[in-house]
Amino acid sequence: MARSKEHRNSLDGGIEDEDITLLIGKVRALALKITDVKLKRHGIDLKHYAILSALDPSEAPSQKELADYLNVVPRRISPQLKSLEASGLIVRGKGSDRRSHSIELTETGREMLTVCQGVVADAEAEYLRPLTGEERDDFRDMLLAIARSSALDYNLVS
Incomplete structure (x- = not known):
């Protein structure tokens, strides 16, 4: 039987009784939701931000290297890369196949990353306010x- 909404939300016997794993999940969900809402106001989402923030301006990783860094399979970031490229935030160099294309931030991408870093800092301040x-x-x-x-x-x- 699931806990009642009153039980889950009450301060005496609600979240204080949760396992750490469940609390981490709840805090993660809150953090991601607040951050995603704020990023979307700038036309970007968390997946795009993760990619932009993972790109080092002094290096141009391949799609595979970037996916490895983000701990995802390369095909999972392909749609985001296409979107970021179409928006002019990244450029992809040529490789023997899509996964070996180098990926670099454009000047517009670096500017967007700076904006997004401020947005993320604002989101963190909001959910870490307590x-x-x-x-x-x-x-x-x-x-x-x-x-x-x-x-x-x-x-x-x-």
């Missing part, structure tokens, strides 16, 4: 520690 500055720093440090240790076992961070 935390003090020190707690935010501690929270980030904890997430990094988990991500780094998990990367060894699950290839989640390149």
Whole structure:
């Protein structure tokens, strides 16, 4: 039997009783929703932002290298790459096949990335509002520690 809405939302016996895994999922969903809504106001979504933010201005990774970095299969980012290219935010160089094309940010892409980084910072400030500055720093440090240790076992961070 599922918990009632009142039980799930009550402060005495609601989310305080949740497992850490479920709490992480709820916070993740909240963070992604707030961030996606704010990014879409600028004509971009989270998948596009993830790609733009993964591109290093001094390197031009292949689609496969980018997909590996993002921990997805190359065909999963192909539609986003096409969209970003059509919007003039990236350019793809030639390779032996689509997966070996180099991918670079255009000047417009770098400008959009800067705008999006501000949008993401604003979103983070919104959903992390209950935390003090020190707690935010501690929270980030904890997430990094988990991500780094998990990367060894699950290839989640390149």
